[in-house]
Amino acid sequence: MKKQGTTNLRVEAAEASKKAILDAAEALFAEKGYDATSLQEICDSAGVTRGLPGYFFGSKDGLYRAVLERSMARAQDLVTYLREQIQSKEVRGKELLKIIIELLYDEFTSHPTFIHITEWEALHKGRYLGNLPAQLQVLRDGLQVLQEDTSLRIDAEQFLIDFFSLCWFPVVHTYTFLKPLGINIQDPEFKIRHKHHVVQLLLRSSQI
Incomplete structure (x- = not known):
């Protein structure tokens, strides 16, 4: 014992x-x-x-890949949860899309380090992240989830591009564009306003 x-x-x-x-x-x-x-x-x-x-x-390379894969695991858990929400059929159409946007937004803003790592990757043409199997699979799964529910009636690819654009910029440019404007992305009031803004923009751009 x-x-x-x-x-x-x-x-x-x-x-x-x-x-x-x-x-x-x-x-x-x-x-x-x-x-x-x-x-x-x-x-x-x-x-x-x-x-x-x-x-x-x-090795250092192995550690770096483990860091990226852990982030991908979080994203895969989110995709799984979204699929469960869609399959439950408890909410449909615009309300379902609102839930999806808010969940994605919270995931993004609560893990800014992954976005910063991705920016470093972008400077090197995605030398690791661009070829990571988990990264490729989670993006495919995310698209598939959005396409599974016909009540959404959205262009899934364009939806993800629009979402990433709206959420990525404030996180990446916290110290370049937002700080001179007196905006703190970690301010709870700003997060509430910005999330509402993102939700409204994406809902208006949908065909629902």
Whole structure:
């Protein structure tokens, strides 16, 4: 019994260290990009020994991919939830689209680090993210979910492009365009106003 308890503690400690490394890596990759971030910086930020990232992820490249895949897993969970909402048939048409937009908006604004990492990827023509199987699959799944419900009657591809454009800009340009205007994207009142604005714009552009 004591041995089992010790094993559980070791597993929990390992998982906690792994999460700390992923969290630190995500924050640093978002702030500095892949090339300018060192494994030592990640270890210092995570409070772990130098060898642990290699033990868990094999290399800096492996750690970076793990960070991207964790973000894709969050997105896949959201797509699964949206599919369940559509299949439940409890809400339809404009109300369903409103729910979808609000859920996507909350996911975007609550995880700005992924958007910042994606911007670094864009500067390098998506050298990792553009070829990540999970990224490709979640986008395909997202399109399929939007196309599954005929009550939506939207151009799914254009809808996603419009949504990303409306939500991406404020997160990416927090310090370039919004700060000089005195706008704080983390201000709850701004988030409420902006989400309402995004919802209304996208609903008006739909054929519902």
